[in-house]
Amino acid sequence: MNLAGQIVTGFGVAFLFLGSLGVFRLPDVYNRLQAGTKCTTLGAFCTIIGVGIMEPAWFWKALIIALFILATNPISSHALGRASRKGGVPLWEGSVADMSGEYYGEE
């Protein structure tokens, strides 16, 4: 039980570190938003579930926290991306496509 929890927690911690590295390194807002949302959602989920596996008395409250993160993190990142796009933050010059203009009444 202890080794399984440590493996799951280590997987989650690796994803948390990679997501933060993506936020630090990638070139514009939308790429950073992708790294900072997907990686940290999976990383936080696996970390909290791993702690719940290592300490079985804490499992249900850890599951509640993990499900809350899984439900609300995509909502907040979608709100941030939509606000950036409508607020006129420019894309990186290496970006090849922007399909969102037709939804906002442009073009």
Add this chain to the structure above:
Amino acid sequence: MGIILAFLVVVGIAVVLCLLRMMMGPTASDRAVAVDTMATVTTALLVLLGFFFKRYVYLDVSLVYAVLTFIGTVAIARYLEKGI
């Protein structure tokens, strides 16, 4: 316990990377994205700290922190989109 300490150090480095992006981000949206990422990382970090110190109350702190940062991020996004 040694491996849990190593996990805590790695998550601390992740928080520092988000903090650097928050300080040097060119626009306000960059800073908001960095704060959102840092809030999620901190939620997981509080649960790990609770396991490291064997304190059950850290899970409650983590849950309240997750709720408050979600509300704060949505409020910041609404401000960036329309103004106050």
